[in-house]
Amino acid sequence: MERLELSKRKNVSNVTKCIARLLVAIIFIVSSLGGLQGNANKAQGKVTYEKETMFYGDGFTVKYTIDSQWDNQYTANVVLTNTGDKTIENWELSYDSYDEYSNIWNAKVSYRSARIYNIKNAGYNQNIAPNQSVSFGFQASFNKTIDIPKSYKLLGETAELDDSEYEVTYTTQSQWNNGCIMNITLYNNSDEDIENWALKFDFNCTIDNIWGAKIESHEGNTYYTKNCGYNSTIAPDSSVTIGMQASFENGGAPGSIENIVVTQSKKGKCYVEFDKEWNRTMVRADSPIVVEASKKNAYTINIGLIDSGVDYSSNINIVDRENFVEEYTETNPLFNDLSGHGTAVAGLMASDSSVETDNFQFDDKNLNKLMIEKIHGVNP
Incomplete structure (x- = not known):
């Protein structure tokens, strides 16, 4: 009986120890999961930003x-x-x-x-x-x-429109002894939107009231009017109409509208704030790993280009060339690109934008800006 009792006590003790070990294991697992979750949160915390x-x-x-x-x-x-x-x-x-x-x-x-x-x-x-x-x-x-x-x-900037891009007409709707109602219509002849338009003109009458536009300034017979916001954009082959009530001396007549100037505020046609170095963007040329590799391999990679030729440029180092189209004779030692494509591709690959060159001056200031801001090749 004593041996049996002792055996029972040992069994109970063993069960108690097993339960204790199981509890410790559960606590350990939960703690580990919490630690993993904490590590995950820390990992997520690496996505930092300034709010x-x-x-x-x-x-x-x-x-x-x-x-x-x-x-x-x-x-x-x-x-x-x-x-x-x-x-x-x-x-x-x-x-x-x-x-x-x-x-x-x-x-x-x-x-x-x-x-x-x-x-x-x-x-x-x-x-x-x-x-x-x-x-x-x-x-x-x-x-x-x-x-x-x-x-x-x-x-964007305010620019005067060319006469061919618009047409202005005006009509007298009604008239009395010393006044009249007139309409001015601005028509878009171009193939692009006229944006944020303004209309300046000379008129030898006094404008007492205006709708479809607002008077920005008035000096002598010169009026500077502007859109009302809701009608600021004129689509191609469309128009806006300005109405106005004008007054003049008794027995007189409304004069003509003269010296018309139309301006708009928008991004210019020769806009150059695009990604001029898209070639480097596409290959992530500015990423640290690529920059490090390029420094390591600087001046060790040569490029051969088969294309329409390359015009002379001090920004592109051409060490040798061969003409495989003999029927096209090179008549000018500086310009021998048949279409311009070869020069463009050579620039994308190997242009050195740090080299100073004399630039041809265009009438358009945006084109001049484009010439100054040279691209940088992927492998300069």
């Missing part, structure tokens, strides 16, 4: 705020403030970001490359008066970290 950044430009500021983030998605809000003393007209903002926008509100994407975004107003918020702001938001996805823009550029 709010400020950029101070010439006459404007940009506040960039990340509102929310989940997985590899986020939403952000951008506030553009006019800190200058003149109205920012028909605003368009350019900046760098590799992130992919899936939705945008209070603005639109007017240009997109792998690296550059141009964001343009939505029409109803195109002008920003001094000390006033506009904002837009978007939803985007990112790769490893959110690519927050480091700097911004305001695009």
